Amino acid sequence: MKKSVLSLAGAVSVGVVALGLIGSSAAVADPGSATDYRTYAAVGSDTTQSVWNGLANGTVSPSVASWDAFPPAPSATIQTKSSGPSFNRPQGSGAGVQALSASFDASNHNYQGVDITNQVDFARSSSGAAKDGTDLTYLPFARDAVSLAVKTSAAGSVDVSTQQLANIYSCVAGANTITVGTTTVTVNAKLPQASSGTRAFFLKAIGVATPGSCVTTVGAENDGGQLTANGDVIPFSAAQWIGQKNGVATNTITNDEILASVNTLAPTAGSGSSLTPGALYGSTSAEPSTAAGTFARDTYNVVTTAAYTSNSALATTVLKSDLKKPAAINLIKSYGFLTLSYVGDPTVGAGLASHQSKFKH
DSSP: OOOOOEEOTTGGGHHHHHHHHHTSOSOOOSSSSTTOOOSEEEEEOSSSHHHHHHHHTSSSOTTEEEOOSSOSTTOOEEOOSTTSOOEEOOBSHHHHHHHHHHHHOTTOOEETTEEOTTOOOEEEESSOOOOSOSSEEEEEEEEEEEEEEEEOSSOSOBEEOHHHHHHHHTTOTTOOEEEETTEEEEOEEEEOOTTOHHHHHHHHHTTOSSOOTTOEEOSSSSOGGGOOSTTEEEEEEHHHHHHHHHTSSOOOOOTTEEEOEETTBOSEESOTTOOEEOGGGOOSSSOOOOSTTOOEEEEEEEEEHHHHHTTOHIIIIITTGGGGSHHHHHHHHHTTOEEETTTTOTTSTTOGGGGEEOOOO
16 A cells, blocks of 8 residues: 655744735635636635635646635626526535536436536545545645534533534434533534535544434534534634635634544644644554544545546646645645645555545435
């Protein structure tokens, strides 16, 4: 098996890099204008949309138009190509993959009632392949971790275990409490919307197939505004937390929200607006395990397998070699992710088959 290594060089300087960006506003959402059509259109995950905004609207990936999952109203629809139709924004990883599928699946080009043939070139995904077909290929992008955001008036830190999280999200009687500092807090479990890759990843990580009836489904992932009452908890990307706290992504986190350690592993290091990835990001010598109890994850850029096998410029340059350049590495780190030496290479770990999936509608 081919060994894969995360590039940690400069990881400790993520906060320094981020600080250099705080003077400017968070990465601009969407392309520069509604008619700023580019060679490649990307949709999907809101976990990686901020970092892709930075890449696409900067100098690293100017050929990419990266469209946000949850924009401010009224732009609920997007038009990704000059001669194409308007269609609903794909809200999350699953919806992004569905839109990519509709764009290229000759048997079904329908996405939420609209024919979007050739309108999406790749999907951002914060969860891996379903491994039930070969139509799509998931190209590794960057390392993240998922923890639990907690809204609380209590002071101190919090640590939760895999079993504790499983009990909370299975609604086991009497298990809906956590300890913040020295205070016992009754929690209200929430999950992002159904197409969220973070939702899918988190449930798998805690070994829960179907959430219990006490769990509330809300909207976008990685949005501190979803926590509205004391004791509300929701899975949250550590990279998004870092990016928001460091000022390079739009900040949704309030002062009474904290990010939990999981199984004694901290999701972040540092403090204030100089946060860096913590131990929860896992081993840097290989892809993270897919077994329950692992909260480190790789995020992906999804292309058609035809684009990958034909060595298209999208697969070999835009989503691989360009992302290995120093400017890309520094930018990706500034958003709270760890960069991958195997970026764009789906033959790592268990091999190509583990990174492929069928068209998903």
